[in-house]
Amino acid sequence: MTNGTPTADRGWGILFLCWLTVSISTLGSLFFSWVMEFAPCVLCWYQRICLFPLVVILAAGLFPLDRRVVRYSLPLAVLGWLTAFYHNLLYAGIVPETIQPCARGVSCKEEYIDLFGFISIPMLSLLSFSTIIALLLLFKWRTSR
Amino acid sequence: MKYVLFALAALALIAGFMFAGSYYKGKQAEKFGFLAQENAAVFIRDHSPTLGSDEAKVYLIEFMDPACETCAAFSPFVKHLMNTNPGRIKLVLRYAPFHEGADYFVKILEAAGRQGKYWETLDVMYRSQPHWASHHNPQPEKIWQFLPYAGVDVEQIRKDMNDPELVRLIEQDLADAAALEVRKTPGFFVNGKPLQTFGYEQLQELVQAEIRATYPE
Numbered sequence: 001m002t003n004g005t006p007t008a009d010r011g012w013g014i015l016f017l018c019w020l021t022v023s024i025s026t027l028g029s030l031f032f033s034w035v036m037e038f039a040p041c042v043l044c045w046y047q048r049i050c051l052f053p054l055v056v057i058l059a060a061g062l063f064p065l066d067r068r069v070v071r072y073s074l075p076l077a078v079l080g081w082l083t084a085f086y087h088n089l090l091y092a093g094i095v096p097e098t099i100q101p102c103a104r105g106v107s108c109k110e111e112y113i114d115l116f117g118f119i120s121i122p123m124l125s126l127l128s129f130s131t132i133i134a135l136l137l138l139f140k141w142r143t144s145r
Numbered sequence: 146m147k148y149v150l151f152a153l154a155a156l157a158l159i160a161g162f163m164f165a166g167s168y169y170k171g172k173q174a175e176k177f178g179f180l181a182q183e184n185a186a187v188f189i190r191d192h193s194p195t196l197g198s199d200e201a202k203v204y205l206i207e208f209m210d211p212a213c214e215t216c217a218a219f220s221p222f223v224k225h226l227m228n229t230n231p232g233r234i235k236l237v238l239r240y241a242p243f244h245e246g247a248d249y250f251v252k253i254l255e256a257a258g259r260q261g262k263y264w265e266t267l268d269v270m271y272r273s274q275p276h277w278a279s280h281h282n283p284q285p286e287k288i289w290q291f292l293p294y295a296g297v298d299v300e301q302i303r304k305d306m307n308d309p310e311l312v313r314l315i316e317q318d319l320a321d322a323a324a325l326e327v328r329k330t331p332g333f334f335v336n337g338k339p340l341q342t343f344g345y346e347q348l349q350e351l352v353q354a355e356i357r358a359t360y361p362e
Contacts, residue, residue: 012147020154027162035166037328062151 011143012065018135019058025128026055032121038112043087047125050080054132067143070136077136081129087122170341177325181337187321188334192314194238194263197227201235202359203352208241208322208332211250212278216331217271222345226352233356238267240318241330244278248315249285255314256305257297266295 029048032038040048054073061069089095112121180187188206189195207223209216227234240251250270257266273291277284292299322332325339333340335351336359 016147016151016154020158023155023158027158031162031165031169035169037326039328059151063148 009065011067011139012062014135014139014142015058015062015065015069018132018139019055019062021128021131021135022051022054022058025125025132026052028124032112036112038121043083043090044121044125046083047080047087047129050076050083051125051128067140070140074133074136077129077132081126081133084122084126084129088120088126091120091122173326174338174341177334177339178337180325181334185337187324188239188337189237190239190317190321192317194258195235196238196264197235198232199235201233203230203234203355204237204334204336205234205352206237206239206334208239208318208325208327208330210240210242210244210247210330211254211267211270212242212244212247212274212283213330214274214278217274219331219345219348220268220271222348226349230352230356233360234352239321240315241322241327241332242315242319243330244283246283246285248312250288251315252306252311253288253292253302255311256302256308257292257295259305260297260301262295262297266292266297269295 029040029044029051033040054076057073057076058069060066061073086095114120189204205223205226207216207219223236227236242248242251254263254266254270257263269291270288273288276291277287289299292302325332325334329343333348333351335348335355338351338355340348340351
């Protein structure tokens, strides 16, 4: 790098940003369930399973910076993204309700928040996972050169 | 340097979370306080069973479910609160039968109330609850063998519990629970103020604060 960043630390900032995104999403998700007391549906739980461990995995990859962290975090992020994508299709009614997996408990179509007409909780999840994947790919690209 | 940045970010996130949490709870408390003033009926309906003196200035409203384990566990504590503050607390029970099939028990309770045995029946229900309300194997029919202990006419209950009026009563309570954002049982309000974090001590503190406010020494 021209600004004097040691080669070993290249990409640290990107990974840190990624960790921030993951942590904010995690706390946001906990805010919905702990503070606002929304019950998470089954699909939300699958997405949480993919999201929460990233807080720890990415933090461990920051100290010391491990360039291979992408190998362990990207699969989780992609799985989370796929679940979030499916959840959004279900939420928008593109996937018919008859094949949805949540028959009991909280419906995955339960509408809790609606900001500006299109920001729902599944949409927030999809945006988070998209950002996480983008940052991880950017990190990989920056560190592989 | 990086450690400092990381630690600061983590601290800022946690502080932000806690601040947002208390801000949200504060806003909710304000909203319910307003509801309590403008629309007291949402907390207490004419049909709502009450316990305690009519002179009491502290209204403890409990949204409960006869099949809820935590409601049963809280019951002795609520009694203890009332006994240690004689004449100052009035308990109002509201129904939030969230457990599958819990309407059934609410109807039995209400039918027992018509025989003047409401609180005795509730006591018997809470104590026999493990026998009929197991989560993996609920057996509502088993309740009947315990009801005679409450000194009620069981046959009369079987007739009275089919009154369609009871269905409307439960619907009204569920609508009020939704308006007050009660999603778990027991859901407590003291003079319109919601119990913000759940627990025995927190409930005691909330009640004591209201007693201090309404009964200045």
